[in-house]
Amino acid sequence: MTAGRRLTVAAVLTAGAVLVSGGGMPGAWAAAGATPPRAALTALTATTTQAGVPGAVTGAVPGVTGVVRAGAAGAVRAFAAPHRTLRLGAKGAAVKELQNRLGELGYVPGKIDARYGGTTQSAVWAFQKVQGIKPTSTITARTWRALESPRAPRVLIPNGKPDRVEIDLTRQVAVLYRGGQVRLITHVSSGSGIPYCETATWQGKTQRFCGSARTPTGDFKTTWRASGWHTSYLGQLYNPIFFNGGIALHGALSVPLYPASHGCVRLPMHVAQILPGLLGAGVPVHVRGRFQR
Missing domain, CATH: 1.10.101.10 (PGBD-like superfamily/PGBD)
Structure with missing residues (x-):
């Protein structure tokens, strides 16, 4: 150019x-x-x-x-x-x-x-x-x-902390703020909302797990994380950063244009690769909205 x-x-x-x-x-x-x-x-x-x-x-x-x-x-x-x-x-x-x-x-x-x-x-x-x-x-x-002539992402928490993550379930988009500035905007795929029951081998035992496959809305904070591939009872999570019990932001090989997870927030792999370097522990994570199929 x-x-x-x-x-x-x-x-x-x-x-x-x-x-x-x-x-x-x-x-x-x-x-x-x-x-x-x-x-x-x-x-x-x-x-x-x-x-x-x-x-x-x-x-x-x-x-x-x-x-x-x-x-x-x-x-x-x-x-x-x-x-x-x-x-x-x-x-x-x-x-x-x-x-x-x-x-x-x-x-x-x-x-x-x-x-x-x-x-x-x-x-x-x-x-x-x-x-x-x-x-x-x-x-x-x-x-x-x-x-x-691009527009800015919609601010979900107008008076939020300078460092925070906003997850818009309606648009299936996540925005990372640092120092009050937007640092990163990414496509995501959240919980499908379709109840599930799956049988998996976990901790040496064959067990059956059931859930709602929802990504709950609310205000949370980042807690523990793992580097690389982390095995959970429902599958593999890449570079997961947990923020609500067993629900995490994590990389996945499939991040489709609709909610498809068991409840976690899936990220494209290349985004999950760099996110741990931008998102610390104890950072607010705000989840809002609802996806309409």
């Missing part, structure tokens, strides 16, 4: 900046096969915030000093979309522009490699859901227009 198509605008956002990096995170990005937002944003500088309302901030990745997102007041960095129809499996410059833009806005598209694969698709889904667009892997004019 030419310099004329990428303009730096010194506008202040009232709805939030997105940082998808944090102190000490470059290694985690590399491990996840992801790329922090590009250093081409170094022309941006720190802006200000309104009381209690996130605003644009400087980035924490070395060499990146303005990882920002769009808000109600407009966009900090103007973006001229290529407006090419893209489908899963596409390659080329337009895909790279898509990945860069999603990364700038905090949607974690994975490695910026000009290849439209599963990690980019999950970021597209999250973005579309926040914008009120029915999620699809095909990028058409409506999604490109939204990328040019």
Whole structure:
């Protein structure tokens, strides 16, 4: 993209900046096969915030000093979309522009490699859901227009703690805030709501487990966690961070466009790879909404 198509605008956002990096995170990005937002944003500088309302901030990745997102007041960095129809499996410059833009806005598209694969698709889904667009892997004019003038994710807890997670069951989206700023926005799949009874071998015994497969709404806090694959009586959880008894945010190989879990909040694997480096213990987790099938 030419310099004329990428303009730096010194506008202040009232709805939030997105940082998808944090102190000490470059290694985690590399491990996840992801790329922090590009250093081409170094022309941006720190802006200000309104009381209690996130605003644009400087980035924490070395060499990146303005990882920002769009808000109600407009966009900090103007973006001229290529407006090419893209489908899963596409390659080329337009895909790279898509990945860069999603990364700038905090949607974690994975490695910026000009290849439209599963990690980019999950970021597209999250973005579309926040914008009120029915999620699809095909990028058409409506999604490109939204990328040019994106809206902020809906704040579920207006007076929430500066560090918190908000899980929107209605939209199947999770938002991580740090220091009052939006750090990461991701597609999720929560509890299916379909009661289950399953037989599994647990602690050396064959047992039968039954439940409601619900992700309860309410206000919780992160507790214990495990690194890598953790075996529970209902399956495998990747990098789980528990926040309500046995309910956790965790990576999964399947994160579909509908609630499908036993009650946990499934994350794309590349998001689960970096989340432990951004989310500490005792951090509030707010779960709101209800998915309508």
